[in-house]
Amino acid sequence: MLMSSPQAMAGRAFAPPSLMSARLTSGFEHKLAHGVLRRIECRELLFAEGDAASHVYRIETGAIALNKVLADGRRQVIGFAYPGDLIGLGVEGEHVMNAQAVKATRVRCLPVSALRQSIAEDPALGVKLYEALARELAATRDLMLTTGQRSAVERVASFLLAFSRRNQRVGQDPANFELPMTRTDIGDFLGLTIETVSRTFSKLKLLGLIELPCSNRVKVTDIEALQGLADGAQEA
Amino acid sequence: MLMSSPQAMAGRAFAPPSLMSARLTSGFEHKLAHGVLRRIECRELLFAEGDAASHVYRIETGAIALNKVLADGRRQVIGFAYPGDLIGLGVEGEHVMNAQAVKATRVRCLPVSALRQSIAEDPALGVKLYEALARELAATRDLMLTTGQRSAVERVASFLLAFSRRNQRVGQDPANFELPMTRTDIGDFLGLTIETVSRTFSKLKLLGLIELPCSNRVKVTDIEALQGLADGAQEA
DNA sequence: CGGAACATTGACCCATGTCAAGTGTCGTGG
DNA sequence: CCACGACACTTGACATGGGTCAATGTTCCG
Numbered sequence: 072m073l074m075s076s077p078q079a080m081a082g083r084a085f086a087p088p089s090l091m092s093a094r095l096t097s098g099f100e101h102k103l104a105h106g107v108l109r110r111i112e113c114r115e116l117l118f119a120e121g122d123a124a125s126h127v128y129r130i131e132t133g134a135i136a137l138n139k140v141l142a143d144g145r146r147q148v149i150g151f152a153y154p155g156d157l158i159g160l161g162v163e164g165e166h167v168m169n170a171q172a173v174k175a176t177r178v179r180c181l182p183v184s185a186l187r188q189s190i191a192e193d194p195a196l197g198v199k200l201y202e203a204l205a206r207e208l209a210a211t212r213d214l215m216l217t218t219g220q221r222s223a224v225e226r227v228a229s230f231l232l233a234f235s236r237r238n239q240r241v242g243q244d245p246a247n248f249e250l251p252m253t254r255t256d257i258g259d260f261l262g263l264t265i266e267t268v269s270r271t272f273s274k275l276k277l278l279g280l281i282e283l284p285c286s287n288r289v290k291v292t293d294i295e296a297l298q299g300l301a302d303g304a305q306e307a
Numbered sequence: 308m309l310m311s312s313p314q315a316m317a318g319r320a321f322a323p324p325s326l327m328s329a330r331l332t333s334g335f336e337h338k339l340a341h342g343v344l345r346r347i348e349c350r351e352l353l354f355a356e357g358d359a360a361s362h363v364y365r366i367e368t369g370a371i372a373l374n375k376v377l378a379d380g381r382r383q384v385i386g387f388a389y390p391g392d393l394i395g396l397g398v399e400g401e402h403v404m405n406a407q408a409v410k411a412t413r414v415r416c417l418p419v420s421a422l423r424q425s426i427a428e429d430p431a432l433g434v435k436l437y438e439a440l441a442r443e444l445a446a447t448r449d450l451m452l453t454t455g456q457r458s459a460v461e462r463v464a465s466f467l468l469a470f471s472r473r474n475q476r477v478g479q480d481p482a483n484f485e486l487p488m489t490r491t492d493i494g495d496f497l498g499l500t501i502e503t504v505s506r507t508f509s510k511l512k513l514l515g516l517i518e519l520p521c522s523n524r525v526k527v528t529d530i531e532a533l534q535g536l537a538d539g540a541q542e543a
Numbered sequence: 544c545g546g547a548a549c550a551t552t553g554a555c556c557c558a559t560g561t562c563a564a565g566t567g568t569c570g571t572g573g
Numbered sequence: 574c575c576a577c578g579a580c581a582c583t584t585g586a587c588a589t590g591g592g593t594c595a596a597t598g599t600t601c602c603g
C-alpha cells in the first residue's frame with residue numbers, strides 16, 4: 072500500500088477548484104458512506120497544524136479553507152474544499168495545515184487505518200490517491216504563479232473564473248453563484264488585503280463584468296472580458 | 308503500482324531545499340546508476356511544459372530551476388533541484404512545468420517504464436515516491452506562505468537560511484556557499500525583481516549578517532539574526 | 544431596535560517596481 | 574597579455590500598486 076495517512080490534499084486546477092473530487096473505488100466509497108458524520112460550525116477548525124493525522128474527511132456540505140499561519144498571525148489560505156472533496160491526505164503523522172470551516176459544514180470521517188485497508192484490498196485506489204495528490208501539487212503551483220506574479224485584478228479575475236469553472240463542472244450555474252467564504256478568506260488566499268479585494272470587486276462591477284446583488288452573490292455578465300483581465304490584457 | 312509517470316517532483320522543506328533526496332531502493336538505484344548520463348548546458352531546458360513526460364531524471368551535478376511562465380513572459384520559479392534530487396515525477400502524460408539548467412548540469416535519465424517496473428518489483432518504492440510527492444506538496448505550500456505573505460527581507464532571509472540548511476544536510480558548509488543561480492532566478496522564485504533582490508542582499512551585508520566576496524558567494528556571519536529577520540522580527 | 548460582524552470607500556503612505564546609469568567579471572580574440 | 578564586448582550585478586531616482594488607517598454602510602440576528 073502506498074497511502075499511509077492524512078494531511079491536506081486536493082485535486083483540481085488552480086484556485087477554488089477545490090480539492091480532489093476523484094470518483095473513488097467502491098469499497099472505499101462504501102466505508103465512507105457509513106463513516107461518522109461530523110458537523111463543524113462556521114470558523115471552527117476540523118483539524119489544526121500539528122494535530123495527529125488520524126482521519127481523512129470528505130466534505131458533504133459547506134466549505135473548508137486550508138491555511139497556514141505565520142507566528143505573527145499573517146495567514147495564507149492554500150485552498151478551499153467543497154462538497155465531494157477529500158481532505159487530510161498526505162504524509163504520515165501530523166497535519167501540516169489548518170482546516171477551518173468558512174461556513175457551517177458537514178464532513179464524513181474515515182480513520183486512516185480503514186483507508187489503508189481499502190488500499191490493500193484495491194491497489195487501484197492507491198494509484199488514484201497518488202494521482203489526486205499529483206493534481207493537487209499542480210494546482211498549488213498554479214496558485215503560486217498567480218500569487219507570485221499577477222496583479223490584484225488578475226488575481227481576483229482568476230479566482231472568480233476558477234470558481235465559475237468549478238461550478239460548471241459540478242453542474243451548477245457558472246455565471247451566478249454564491250461565494251461561501253469571506254473577503255478575508257479570499258484575501259488570504261490571493262495574498263491581498265480585504266480592502267484590495269473589495270476595491271477590485273467594485274472595479275469589476277464598474278467595468279460591467281460582474282454584478283454583486285449582495286456581497287457574497289456574484290453574477291458574471293462578461294466572462295470573456297473577465298478571462299481577458301485574468302490573462303493580463305492591459306487593464307482599464 | 309501507483310507511480311505512473313513524471314512531472315516535477317521534489318521533497319524537502321521550503322525554498323532551495325530542493326527536490327526529493329529520498330534514498331531510494333536498490334533495484335531502482337541500480338537502474339538509475341546505469342541510466343544514460345545527459346549534459347545540459349547553462350540555460351538549456353531539460354524538458355518544457357507540455358512535453359511528453361517520458362523520463363524521470365536525477366541530478367548528478369549542477370542545478371535545475373523548475374518554473375512556469377505566463378503568456379507575457381512573467382516567470383515563477385517553483386523550486387530548485389540539486390545533485391541527488393529526482394525530478395519529473397507526477398501525473399501521467401505531460402510535464403506541467405519547465406526544467407531549466409541554471410548552470411551546466413548532468414542528469415541521469417530513467418524511462419518511466421523502467422520506473423514502473425521497479426515499483427512493480429518493489430511496492431515499498433511506490434510508497435516512498437508517494438511520500439516524496441507529499442513532502443514536495445508541503446514544501447510548495449510553505450513557499451506559498453513565504454511569497455504570499457512575507458516582505459522582501461523576510462523572503463531573502465528565508466531563502467538564504469533554507470539554502471544554508473540544505474547545505475548542512477548534505478554535509479557541506481552551512482555558513483559559506485556559492486549560489487548556483489542568478490539574481491533573476493532568485494527573484495522569480497521569491498516573487499521579487501532582480502533589483503529588489505540585489506538591494507536586499509546589500510542591506511543584509513550592511514546589517515553585518517552576511518558577506519558577499521563576489522556576487523554568487525555568500526558567507527553567513529550571523530545566522531541567528533538572519534533567522535530573526537526571516538521570522539519577521541521588526542526590520543532595521 | 545440595537546449591536547456585532549463584515550464589507551465598502553476614501554485619503555494617505557510606503558515597499559517595491561520601473562527606468563536608467565554605472566560597475567564588475569569573465570571569456571574571447573588580437 | 575591585454576582589449577573588448579557581453580552579461581550580470583549594483584545603485585540611484587522616481588513612480589505606483591496596494592497596504593494602512595479610519596469612517597461609513599450593510600446585513601443579519603438576537
